[in-house]
Amino acid sequence: MSGTLQGIGVSPGAGFGPAHVMSRAVPPPPADVPHGGDAGAERDRALLALERVAADLQERGERAGGEGGKILQAQALMARDPGLSDGVAELVRAGKSAARAVYEGFGRYRSMLAEAGGYLGARVADLDDVRDRALAVLEGRPVADAPPAGAEPYVLVARDLAPADTALLSPDQVAAFVTEEGGPTSHTSIIARAMGVPAVVACPGATAVAPGTPVLADGSSGLVRLAPSGEEVSAARGAAAARRAALAAVTGPGATADGHAVPLLANIGGPQDLADALEHGAEGVGLYRTEFLFLGRAEAPSAEEQEAAYLEVLEAFPGGQVVVRTLDAGADKPLAFLPPPGEEPNPALGERGIRLLRLHPEVMETQLAALARAASRSTAVLRVMAPMVATAEEAALFAAACREAGLASAGVMIEVPSAALRAADLAAEADFFSVGTNDLAQYAFAADRQVAALAALHDAWQPALLDLVALAAAGAAGRDRPCGVCGEAAGDPVLACVLVGLGAASLSMSAPALPAVRAALARHSREQCRLAARAARAAASPAQARDAARAHLPGLSGLGL
Incomplete structure (x- = not known):
């Protein structure tokens, strides 16, 4: 072939x-084959399979760490969902075999997630994977x-x-x-x-x-x-080797060729990600996701536990900046220790992020107090930001809460189009912005990020997305506020130059992407980045935007990018 x-x-x-x-490929268990008559034993067999899958996913997540670990931990929570277990037990009592009960039990959840769309719709593939693993356990075969x-x-x-x-x-x-x-x-x-x-x-x-x-x-x-x-293979391998050598030759803080500083930061999901960030030369943390402290718990984490987790990251970057995102829960990340929200036809557009924290201010107050205590014990520069902020009113509310807690810097995530469109208003209330390009694209283009047919709408080179980033950066600059980017787009070394040209003051990404971004910036002046950004925004499609930007970035060829 x-x-x-x-x-x-x-x-x-x-x-x-x-x-x-x-x-x-996992065929559905037959619907017309009942269990052997002992409903209790059959129920126990089904629930034991779910627990074995949950334990396996949790163990894999702990070993993997980082982004993969976070995803696996979320899947383990799916397997341990009490509502799922109750539904499976009910189906077994009705005469279904353990395998069929598991299949239909997941089917009920699958339909709800698929209909919800957005964040919850994106979890259908994860749910299917957990289901297939449970069926494999019950049927005594490998899952893949x-x-x-x-x-x-x-x-x-x-x-x-x-x-x-x-x-x-x-x-x-x-x-x-x-x-x-x-x-x-x-x-x-x-x-x-x-x-x-x-x-x-x-x-x-x-x-x-x-x-x-x-x-x-x-x-x-x-x-x-x-x-x-x-x-062809030799040419590809030669290019890859040359690329690695070129990237390794550029060290030190992020900056353009003419000396304009662009701090290069790491996105992390917990202290376990610090070694990777330090190994790849991160100057600090641009997105510290704190959900790992809250998910899968019957009670909220104590202030002391939170303080210890925050301090561990702050101490890894003495004198550097660490940007912490407050709890981003709701939608696909429900919290067991909080009452569920009312009926939400589309949870991705419901009570999540800052909206959930407004409903439960005690959660935010405890987190902010723990962050303030951790900051007082460290030389790192702590900046705290709120997720899913849509209005200046929400930005003002969060900034006031941070000041009351004794925190010096309160920022907001720009991931809702309204926040980018009215960035100047938000900048009057917040100390800094951080653009989350993943969610900003999802909401701007009304496109579920997990649907392959819509992948082109999530291309970070979409000119409309670049326009929104430019609006956010301009709104921040008008109030002398920094605007960073912490979405996946920041890890594209070519697009990183464009983002700097749009006005991004810092870039935060997965740690392995840092060397390529550092090298790409070092080969181009700030003016070249601005010209590339202007050309990309003038294009009519992502492909045209990418080509137009590259025409102003000649140093890319020497990096094999």
Whole structure:
């Protein structure tokens, strides 16, 4: 089999190896086969399978850490959901076999999530993975094909990849990921970037590749070559080696070629991510997600527990900046210790982020107090920001709460289009902005980030998205406030130059992306970045925007970008 396939490159680099096509087809258990008559034993068998899956996912998450770990922990919570267990038990009492009860029990949740769309709709794939793992336990079979046992790195090909299948892999095992589904912000993309493994998603026809076919996947262009020539492979490997050498040659703080400082920061999901951030030269933390402290608990974490977790990160960057996002719960991240919200036809547009904290101010007050105490014990510069802020009123409320807690710097996330459109008003209340491009794109284009058919709308090169970033940066600059970017877009070394040209004061990303961004900025002046940004915004499509920007960034060729 030879030829080429075209997908969307989401993690740069070139990977070559034999195709390992992962099959995850799980037939539904028969509906007309009842259990053997002992409903209690059958119920226990089903619940034990769910608990085994939950424990396995939790253990994998703890070993993986980082982005993959966070996703796996969320899946473990799905398997342990009390409502799911009650539904499965009810179905067994009605005569269903354990496997069929699990299948139908998940089906009820699946329908609700799919209808909700947005954040909850994006969790359907995660739910299916948990269901399939439970069925595999009940039926005594593996949930997916085992990876090759040989020493040669392979290209992992699948319709989509479950986090549990990929989070514990390493670049020594897998040369690249290629999937038919997914988008730039899918779990496959996030985990691939965190691992530093090339990846191509939304690639039609990928699973038709014959197992063992030599595959060369380009995670920048999205081109997948089948049975490439030796010359093509040598050229790709040579380019990859040259790229690694060029990136390693640039060290120190982030800055443009003419000395304009651009702090390069890391996105982290907890203290376990610090080693990776420090290894890749992060100057601080631009997004500290604090949800890991709150999810999956019957009671809220104590102020003392929170303070210890915050202090550990602050102490890792003495004198540097650490930006902490307050609890971003609601939608796909419900909290067991808070009463559920009222009926929400679309939870992604409901009570989440700052809206949830307004309903439960005691949660925010405890978190802000713990952050203030941690800051008083550290030399790091702590900045605290609120998620999902849509209005100046919400920004003012959060800033007042931070001042009351004794915090010196209160900012807001720009991830709702209204916040970008009225950025000047929000800047009058907040001390800084941080643009979350993933959510900003999802809400601006009304496009679920997990739907492969809509992946093009999540391309961070969309000119309309660049316009919104420019509006936010201009609104901040008008009040002499810094505006950083902490979405996945900041980790694209070419787009990073454009973001600086749009006015981004700092960039925060997954740690493995830092060297390429540092090198790209070091080869271009601030004026070149501005020209690239202007050209990208004038384009009519993401592809045209990317090409127009590259024309003003000649130093990219020397980096293999």
